[in-house]
Amino acid sequence: MKQVFAITRGMLPVDTSYCPGCTHGVAHRLIMECLEELGELDNTIAVSPIGCSIVAHQYMNIDMCESAHGRAPAVASGIRRVHPDKVVFTYQGDGDLASIGVGEIIHAAHRGEKVTTFFINNAIYGMTGGQMAPTTLLGQRATTAINGRTKESNGSPLRMCELLATIDGAVFVERVALNSPGNVRKAKKAVMKAFEVQKNGLGFSFVEFLSSCPTNWGRAPYEAMEFIKEEMIPYYPLGNFRKPEEF
Amino acid sequence: MEKVLMKGNEAFAEAAIRGGAGFYFGYPITPQNEIPEYMSHELEKAGGSFIQAESELAAVNMAYGAAAAGGSVFISTSSPGVALMQEGISFMCSSEVPVVMLNVSRGGPGVGGIQPGQADYFQATRGGGNGDYHVPVFAPASIQEAIDMIYGAFEIADKYQNPVMILADGMLGQMMEPVSLPEAKRMATYEEIRANKPWAITGKGPRSERNVIKSLRLQPDVLEAHIHRLFEKYDRMEKELVRYETYGEPDPEIVFVAFGTVARLVAETMDILAERGYKAGMIRPVTLWPFPFDAFARISDKTRLVVSVELSMGQLLTDVKAAVCGRVPVGLINRTGGVVPTPVEIADRAIKQLKALD
Structure with a gap:
């Protein structure tokens, strides 16, 4: 029989600690598949954040380190300076990147660090139990906004792709979603391009994944996919915000 | 050179x-x-x-x-x-x-x-x-x-x-x-x-195992074992790194403890005190952690006073007191906020503290 699918050797053959319906596993696999296809798995160093995906290093079969909350882009900048020939990426959630680490991500982009950041935007704090993130939608409930986020008290959700696209050093900025097979395929293409931008030394590359958190959203996995489509994509439009001419 | x-x-x-x-x-x-x-x-x-x-x-x-x-x-x-x-x-x-x-x-x-x-x-x-x-x-x-x-x-x-x-x-x-x-x-x-650093994250390459650098240990017994290993x-480190220097004649009646630039001021203070007829010594911790507790074993029964001289409000003093362990009175001569005492000021204050013991 012809084999049509195999799990990338970039993923270790272990069960993850992620909840049913969480898209971390999909994002992990896309990134690892791209690295394997690029022949870079053994040439890559990655940084995991604080949040559910701090344990990404238990699943991604590459050299990795943890980072303090929000500091992954600074850590990756240090790694990159020591190993200019390696592929370096950070993997960060929205509390980590868009809240406590907003300074580090902006300045890594500002310096044009030749690293890639994968940004998991699920509009909530996952690991700590459903608190409001800078990306939580207006009206969306969180344990620190039990009647839903209001613009008056909390401001409007932060759009990181749009913000980073104003920075010259961020040469590749794209938002994708992990809610449907078609969008997952598009996401993989964006991951591949982001790595190619880095390998060509063009500057900082950034892919935002609109992701699910069924547990803290209080939704079944299929409802979570609907939430991404109906609520998140209208506020966080998909597509490319910045790319080098040759891409 | x-x-x-x-x-x-x-x-x-x-x-x-x-x-x-x-x-x-x-x-x-x-x-x-x-x-x-x-x-x-x-x-x-x-x-x-x-x-x-x-x-x-x-x-x-x-x-x-x-x-x-x-x-x-x-x-x-x-x-x-x-x-x-x-x-x-x-x-x-x-x-x-x-x-x-x-x-x-x-x-x-x-x-x-x-x-x-x-x-x-x-x-x-x-x-x-x-x-x-x-x-x-x-x-x-x-x-x-x-x-x-x-x-x-x-x-x-x-x-x-x-x-x-x-x-x-x-x-x-x-x-x-x-x-x-x-x-x-x-x-x-x-x-x-x-x-030389086989633990470093350098990309897995031909290494048989990938490297992971981490501090998260969610299981208390695992974290406890890690801390015990640290x-x-x-x-x-306490045994191998501890360093200090001592200055002055044997059996001083006053022993200063000072580190960094303050130790240089105290060296001048010791000359001033010698001129005024006092026998002074100094312990200069070169490592602050590990603190050179052993240096204080050499304080003899001729010593009447140990003084922490520092540019802070008695921080070094806490380690000096722990090292002296009640054997001798311990004093403090300090300035803070960026003010640096002169060697004469330190000498005057030291004599005043010695006289208070009489």
């Missing part, structure tokens, strides 16, 4: 480069600004890399990343900057990542002032960050001694896989002294990093 006249901060930076530092991450803060300035033009000449970080918080995390990747890393800042760096110091201790860091300290608390201070003694020796850990702290009393400490600190950091701190002060950073510079070491190549290392 030929001596050159150098400003403290520039000499510290040059010592780090010669000690093999390939990577420096810093943020402007007085009184150490000459260090990032010097590094910005000299480090790349030596084949290294410099980043002016967006904050001390970013700088220490860049240092963590670069050192985790096997680079030889130097960072510097001044007191409030060290406060911001505590996050990274705690992480580096837990994940056993070696970095050499320098605090050119100033007066606090808060933004404080920019004149020399020693009020970071607790911050340095007690661990300003979260959790159980230790950082060896070396306190230079001259620019030459600082050069030698910084130069040698890279080997110590690598040997124990732990951050090492040099606690200087704004006086040492800003003054000039004739110094001799040690021979420059070459930066490690990629192959040397992989051979403390076996700290026990070794």
Whole structure:
């Protein structure tokens, strides 16, 4: 029989600690598949954040380190300076990147660090139990906004792709979603391009994944996919915000 | 060896480069600004890399990343900057990542002032960050001694896989002294990093196992075992790193304890006291952690008073009291906020404290 699918050797053959319906596993696999296809798995160093995906290093079969909350882009900048020939990426959630680490991500982009950041935007704090993130939608409930986020008290959700696209050093900025097979395929293409931008030394590359958190959203996995489509994509439009001419 | 006249901060930076530092991450803060300035033009000449970080918080995390990747890393800042760096110091201790860091300290608390201070003694020796850990702290009393400490600190950091701190002060950073510079070491190549730091994240390559550098341990028994292993290392450091110097004749009636630039003032004070007929001695802790408790065993029954002389409100005093352990009265002679006492002021206050015992 012809084999049509195999799990990338970039993923270790272990069960993850992620909840049913969480898209971390999909994002992990896309990134690892791209690295394997690029022949870079053994040439890559990655940084995991604080949040559910701090344990990404238990699943991604590459050299990795943890980072303090929000500091992954600074850590990756240090790694990159020591190993200019390696592929370096950070993997960060929205509390980590868009809240406590907003300074580090902006300045890594500002310096044009030749690293890639994968940004998991699920509009909530996952690991700590459903608190409001800078990306939580207006009206969306969180344990620190039990009647839903209001613009008056909390401001409007932060759009990181749009913000980073104003920075010259961020040469590749794209938002994708992990809610449907078609969008997952598009996401993989964006991951591949982001790595190619880095390998060509063009500057900082950034892919935002609109992701699910069924547990803290209080939704079944299929409802979570609907939430991404109906609520998140209208506020966080998909597509490319910045790319080098040759891409 | 030929001596050159150098400003403290520039000499510290040059010592780090010669000690093999390939990577420096810093943020402007007085009184150490000459260090990032010097590094910005000299480090790349030596084949290294410099980043002016967006904050001390970013700088220490860049240092963590670069050192985790096997680079030889130097960072510097001044007191409030060290406060911001505590996050990274705690992480580096837990994940056993070696970095050499320098605090050119100033007066606090808060933004404080920019004149020399020693009020970071607790911050340095007690661990300003979260959790159980230790950082060896070396306190230079001259620019030459600082050069030698910084130069040698890279080997110590690598040997124990732990951050090492040099606690200087704004006086040492800003003054000039004739110094001799040690021979420059070459930066490690990629192959040397992989051979000498097999734990580093360098990309898996042909290694049979991938490397992971982490501090998360959610199971309490696993975390406890990890901390006990760290403390076996700290026990070794206490035995192997502790350093101090003693000055003066045997059986002094007053023993001063002072570190860094204050020890130089006290050396002059001792001459003044000798002229006035008092027999004085001094213990100068060269390492603040590990603290040289053994040095105090030599205090004889002729000694009437031990005095902590410091630019802080009795921080060094706590270790001096613990070391003296009630055998002799312990006094404090101090200024703070960036005020530095004269040797005469120290002598006058010492005599007053001695007379109070009569």
